[in-house]
Amino acid sequence: MKYFRHEYILLATTLVSALLYFSCRQASFSVDATLCGAFTAVVFGYAIRKAGRGLFYGSNARSVTEIVFAHVVCLAALVMVLRTGMFASMLPIWLTLPVVADYYGRIGPSGFQIAQGLTLLCLGYFEFRVLTDPRVRNIEKEEKKAVAALWKKAELDAERMGSLRLH
Numbered sequence: 001m002k003y004f005r006h007e008y009i010l011l012a013t014t015l016v017s018a019l020l021y022f023s024c025r026q027a028s029f030s031v032d033a034t035l036c037g038a039f040t041a042v043v044f045g046y047a048i049r050k051a052g053r054g055l056f057y058g059s060n061a062r063s064v065t066e067i068v069f070a071h072v073v074c075l076a077a078l079v080m081v082l083r084t085g086m087f088a089s090m091l092p093i094w095l096t097l098p099v100v101a102d103y104y105g106r107i108g109p110s111g112f113q114i115a116q117g118l119t120l121l122c123l124g125y126f127e128f129r130v131l132t133d134p135r136v137r138n139i140e141k142e143e144k145k146a147v148a149a150l151w152k153k154a155e156l157d158a159e160r161m162g163s164l165r166l167h
């Protein structure tokens with residue numbers, strides 16, 4: 001489970017995208033759902049590829065609440081970034097002009113579309129790092145807790161010994 005191959009992750013992404021698109025194609029949010037599903041499959045696929053079961057279990061695992069919250073925030077940002085394309089006509093002309101064109105008259109992406117793509121890439125990288133980075137442990141705090149636990153045990157042992165009566 002720890003070593004997913006890239007091909008499997010991309011296959012899962014394609015299957016999730018096709019399933020979501022064809023099941024929601026009559027709805028107005030079908031493209032949003034498809035992109036969110038693909039984003040989820042890619043991010044969690046590569047996170048599981050790197051961290052394995054340690055993503056969900058173990059000492060470095062994040063809580064389910066933390067994982068869900070980070071993912072919902074990234075999905076909301078993803079939809080907002082993609083939906084801003086509807087208002088591209090309001091942007092300055094230099095942002096909406098195609099950057100390149102080829103000899104056949106096909107035009108390339110605009111500066112705004114390139115910025116959207118880079119933003120999506122950064123969102124994916126951000127969530128991947130949030131999911132897979134090991135937790136920072138406060139060693140001093142853990143040592144103080146361990147010492148306090150030892151002293152409590154010593155006090156408890158002293159109390160037990162003091163309550164024994166020798167006849």
